[in-house]
Amino acid sequence: MANMLVIGNWKMNGSRKSNAELLSKALAPMERLNHVDIAVCPPFVYLEQLANLVVKSHILLGAQNLSQAEHGAFTGEISGSMIRDLGCHFVLVGHSERRSLFGETNELVAAKFQSALRDGLVPVLCVGETLAQRQSEKTLEIVDAQLRAVIDEVGIERVGQGVIAYEPVWAIGTGETATPAQAQEVHRHIREYLAQFDAEVARTTRILYGGSVKGDNAFDLFSQLDIDGGLVGGASLDASSFVAICEAAQACTN
Ligand code: PGA
Numbered sequence: 001m002a003n004m005l006v007i008g009n010w011k012m013n014g015s016r017k018s019n020a021e022l023l024s025k026a027l028a029p030m031e032r033l034n035h036v037d038i039a040v041c042p043p044f045v046y047l048e049q050l051a052n053l054v055v056k057s058h059i060l061l062g063a064q065n066l067s068q069a070e071h072g073a074f075t076g077e078i079s080g081s082m083i084r085d086l087g088c089h090f091v092l093v094g095h096s097e098r099r100s101l102f103g104e105t106n107e108l109v110a111a112k113f114q115s116a117l118r119d120g121l122v123p124v125l126c127v128g129e130t131l132a133q134r135q136s137e138k139t140l141e142i143v144d145a146q147l148r149a150v151i152d153e154v155g156i157e158r159v160g161q162g163v164i165a166y167e168p169v170w171a172i173g174t175g176e177t178a179t180p181a182q183a184q185e186v187h188r189h190i191r192e193y194l195a196q197f198d199a200e201v202a203r204t205t206r207i208l209y210g211g212s213v214k215g216d217n218a219f220d221l222f223s224q225l226d227i228d229g230g231l232v233g234g235a236s237l238d239a240s241s242f243v244a245i246c247e248a249a250q251a252c253t254n
Helices: 016-031 044-053 080-085 096-101 106-118 131-135 139-154 180-195 199-204 218-222 239-253
Strands: 004-009 036-041 060-063 090-093 122-127 163-166 207-210 229-232
Touching: 004 090, 004 207, 004 239, 016 044, 016 239, 036 090, 036 239, 044 060, 080 106, 090 106, 106 122, 106 139, 122 139, 131 139, 139 180, 163 180, 180 199, 180 207, 180 218, 218 229, 218 239, 229 239
Parallel strands: 004 036, 004 229, 036 060, 060 090, 090 122, 122 163, 163 207, 207 229
Antiparallel strands: none
16 A cells, blocks of 8 residues: 655745744654655745755655646746656646636646646646535536646546645635544545546545644544545644644554
8 A cells, every 4th residue: 555645735835934934843853754645835935945855854845736738938837847847746637726826727727737747847736625615515417627637638547647736615724624534434435436547546646635634633534445635724834733743644544
């Protein structure tokens, strides 16, 4: 079985000073966790600083977004090859904040997923429903449509080269976590949905849970059958919380 995976999404937070402080506290304890894959996704401008800070560790680096275009006249955009050039392994694609605040559609997200693979990155495809969608019992339908757009664009085998993160929008940054049973239900559904296209991809693709993951709820979430780790926002900005979450992942791997 693949290692559990924990990815810290710093969003638009950090400074050169606070990044260095965070890493100086978290690096040694994270290094002791050899059965969990760990990555951090700082803002673009700090990727190079982070690449230097993690260079001797097994901590991987990711970006929070990428352009679907390869290069050219796209002022303010950052391409996958640039991200790769700085040493990134992962890139988040279709985070709910990108979808809701920056108008990213399922089609655009699929194009970005494709570009990430083209540039040698591992895309982390974020899917999840809003509160209104959950209340009107549309959760599974919404998640299926988000997955389907990417399957149609790249094919099921290439979906399996990425990671999926189920992040119910109502649980992101709200302190309200999906219960382990609620999360497991959607994770199992995602695996069953993928299995309609390819059983092997369904079995091997890592599916992370995101949405108010904290040190004290991580173990219960990660010990669910179809949850392979976490995508962590707020708690990844605090060294001891992030380490506690990574330790919970290691405990579930063992
Ligand atoms: P949160 O964010 O852990 O702060 O809820 C998760 C995410 O947006 O990836």
